[in-house]
Amino acid sequence: MALYPSGLRGRSAKPLFVGSNPTGASNSSIFIMFFVYILLSKKDNKRFTGMTSNIQRRILEHNSGLVKSTKNRRPLEVIYNEYFETKSEAISFEKILKTKKEKINIRFLKADVNYRLSLFNEA
16 A cells, blocks of 8 residues: 655655555555754744654644744744655754744745755755
8 A cells, every 4th residue: 555645845746655656566655754854933933953763743743733843933924844764864854944044035945946956965
């Protein structure tokens, strides 16, 4: 059975296989994806950048007040998310976004692959 995560932007959605793999072989496979996301506080218009392997759970934690850094900034809205196949790629991109926080143009980040690549090249 293939499950596809919803709400992905910037890359084509890759399936998360649980149970049997796409070739029908009997061995079970689980592909873990790592998400980098940007939240916008509707209270004070500030942004928060994070990384997780379970984006639905993590956003719920943020909006439930379980995350110390955002509990007083609720409600929060996801304004950007992107997934990576490796944790190291996700951590690298998260660091870039946090370093250039005020310089990041969210509209370009969502729409322009070359803009995202330029962020890596500047780092």
